Amino acid sequence: METNREAYVKSRLELIRALSQAEPGSTILVEPGVYEGGIYIENLKGEPGKPIVIAAADPSDPPVIRGGREGLHLVDPAYVEIYNLTFVGASYNGVNIDDGGSYDTPAHHIVLQGLTVMDIGPEGNRDGIKLSGVDDFVVRNCVVERWGTEGSAIDMVGCHRGIIEGCIFRYEDDIGSSGVQVKGGSSNITIRRNRFEHAGRRAVNIGGCTDLQYFRPQPPPGYEAKNITVEGNVFIGSNAPIAFVGVDGAVVRFNTIYCPKRWVVRILQETTEPGFIPCRNGRFTDNIVVFESHEISTTVNVGPGALPRIFVFARNFWYALDDPSLSHPSLPVDEVDGVYGLDPMFIDPEKGDFRLKPGSPAEGKGAYALSDEESSP
Incomplete structure (x- = not known):
């Protein structure tokens, strides 16, 4: 049934037809049910x-796109x-959105909510949501669980x-x-108020190592990532919650990090081609870091x-x-105004509640101290 550019679909064939016929302003409402994946548009x-809107007809009973090489590829x-x-x-990949190789x-102007x-996968470099050459986008209030072993x-x-x-x-x-x-040359990305629960070896990998032909823009700009902000997040576990890898400027601030398994931060340079700057200009500020000292190899792992x-x-x-006297981290530079060895007084960390109790000495720091006014645009 169609009304005012709204199309209700209840089969894979109807969904693909509606997508192929969609025009600016169209809304495609997908009825509850299971739909075969591998949808390519x-x-x-x-x-x-x-905008063209694709949405659950009933958000309380969302449709399931199951299987396929990729669930949805735009x-x-x-x-x-x-x-x-x-x-x-x-x-x-669960959802794959790209520029078709036309760098x-x-x-552009994509919302995933x-x-x-x-x-997804499960073996190899398989991603929950893969974005390649996408500008001006929002990914909001999504849940991603169990992606590829190297993805x-x-x-x-x-x-x-x-x-x-x-x-x-x-x-x-x-x-x-x-x-x-x-x-891959990404810039001006904000990662804000998310929850990372044992989210892989590096919970947030700012930068990485990209084959030169996949950089956007071309020729490669000399950095993997620039002007990245990671703020107001909660991190539980991971070998390293934060990694700066081939970065030219990133800010990690007002996060709560709980029980990392090997390092708190890694600073690495994996792309060594000529013309690339060394990993630099990272800022790590106003975070709460709670750890078991016997699990930490070194607080900050620095690569060549x-x-x-x-x-x-x-x-x-x-x-x-495990020993508050061992709270002082080993950092590559002197810290300004750090606080060491005091219990931050989480409400209930065993149940995953990392808000602070009244009177906490960590007030003004961590994930819940990020105000709307302080958030990056």
């Missing part, structure tokens, strides 16, 4: 103020918004001006390369070719659960 383009879309769909069991014309993506919950290659917020990422500490990865001496550590709150 090129050039799905809305317009400013007239090539060169623009002004497309997807709400409240579930993707399960794709063998490569000068990125996919309320999606659930689960059980990411969200993998961004050559993406710009994006926000990832209010999402939950779950896997294991030493399976899954990363929770959120932003690389990086420039840790021009990183900044300031106003962080460090607490070793």
Whole structure:
């Protein structure tokens, strides 16, 4: 049934037909049920103020896109918004959005909200949500669980001006390369108020190692990632919650980090081609870090070719659960106004509640201290 550019669909065939016929301002409402994955659509383009919307007809009973090499693959879309769909069991990627290899014309103005993506792969470099050459996008209130053993919950290659917020990422500490990865010339990305529960070996991999032909823009700009902000997040576990890898400027602030398994931060340079700057200009400030000292190999792992001496550590709150006297971290530079050895007084960390009790000495730091006014635009 169609009314005012709304199309209700209840089969895979109807969904594909509606997508192929969609025009700016169209809304496709997907009825509850299970739909076979492997849905591939090129050039799905809305317009400013007239996006193409794909949404659950009943958000309380979202449709399930099951299986397929990829649950949904959009090539060169623009002004497309997807709400409240579930993707399960794709063998490569749950949701894949890219620019079709036309690097000068990125996919753009994309909204992914309320999606659930689960059980992707499972072996190899398989991603929950894969974004390549996507600009001006929002990923909000999504849940991604169990992606590929060498993949990411969200993998961004050559993406710009994006926000990832209010999402939950779950896997294991030493399976899954990363929770959120932003690389390949990506810039101006904010990762805000998400929850990373054992979200792979590197919960947030700021940068990475990208084959030169996949950088956007071309020629490669000399960095994997630039102007990245990670703020207001909760991290539980992971071998390293935060990694700066081939970065030219990133801010990690007002996060709560609980029981990392090997390192708190890694500063690495994995791309060694000529013309690439060494990893530099990272800022790690106003975070709460609670750890078991016997689990930490070293607080900050620095690899060859990086420039840790021009990183900044300031106003962080460090607490070793097993021995508060061992709370003082080993950092590559002196910290400004750090706090060491005091219990931050979480409400109930065993149940995952990392808000602070009244009178906490960590007040003003950590994930719940990030105010709307302080949030990056």
